């Protein structure tokens with residue numbers, strides 16, 4: 001089966017494409033390879049993917065509707081997984097416009113192409129950040145999400161609303177996935193695990209915002225990919241074909257104990273710089289994953305100890 005993936009050179013896109021290829025999908029993929037973080041990492045991921053003859057990559061921005069439309073109609077593709085986005089909560093404070101461009105206009109382009117090509121299932125990335133400053137845990141999909149704390153979260157919440165309207169008006173089957181702090185090998189350099197490992201190994205100070213009192217539902221990449229795979233052939237079939245799921249590990253861990261897992265495995269104590277809470281940051285996330293479990297049987301398997309070990313083993317070899 002053919003499938004179109006955006007953001008294939010990114011962290012989640014890379015692992016998803018690997019799994020799709022392993023399961024004999026023909027993967028048509030785009031990424032603009034931007035330099036929000038070191039593009040070399042994106043090129044290295046792509047190099048691995050290109051070893052497979054069923055992987056077809058196009059360097060392409062979400063703004064290029066014509067090129068994307070062309071790939072999808074010529075190849076007669078009916079399934080899209082949309083992961084490309086301007087990511088990061090903190091970067092959105094200084095650079096809101098790049099979120100507008102990739103996450104709002106870019107997403108609009110994907111919706112338009114999807115409806116014109118009668119896509120059977122559009123799965124797209126949302127985020128746990130849409131929950132903002134919630135105080136009831138675990139967070140379930142029914143909780144109100146109309147008070148985003150950052151512009152990044154606002155664009156992702158907007159995606160959910162835009163998709164719902166396309167599901168309603170054009171009968172486009174859409175599934176939104178709210179990812180919770182994904183980590184693992186080939187992970188993002190702007191996220192805590194990568195930053196902590198790098199600083200500890202280079203004997204530099206790590207920055208702990210909110211003095212390290214954040215709590216996160218850390219989700220291992222393999223579990224995330226399994227969850228997406230389970231969903232592909234299960235498009236929503238309600239009169240308004242739209243669904244929204246949390247996809248997390250289903251437990252919450254203090255950032256300081258996550259750090260301890262890293263220190264224990266590296267057998268090095270970190271040097272720390274305790275900083276105040278950053279504007280836009282959510283203090284705690286904890287996913288209720290019952291809804292996705294009931295719908296697909298999704299059950300995350302990898303705990304933080306194993307997941308962190310896998311990341312660190314990869315990281316030490318990679319650098």
Ligand SMILES: NC(=O)c1ccc[n+]([C@@H]2O[C@H](COP(=O)([O-])OP(=O)(O)OC[C@H]3O[C@@H](n4cnc5c(N)ncnc54)[C@H](O)[C@@H]3O)[C@@H](O)[C@H]2O)c1
Pocket residue numbers: 006007008009010011012013030031032033034042060061062063082083084085086087088101102106125126127128178179180181182183188
């Ligand atoms: N990693 C997480 O913990 C996490 C958590 C919540 C949500 N998400 C969402 O999951 C998706 C994937 O995240 P990721 O962690 O793999 O991030 P990533 O930055 O590694 O991957 C995103 C990819 O999209 C590409 N891209 C960005 N703008 C583009 C554009 N305009 N045109 C074409 N390509 C573009 C980037 O070059 C990058 O390779 C994103 O939508 C993100 O918002 C991720």
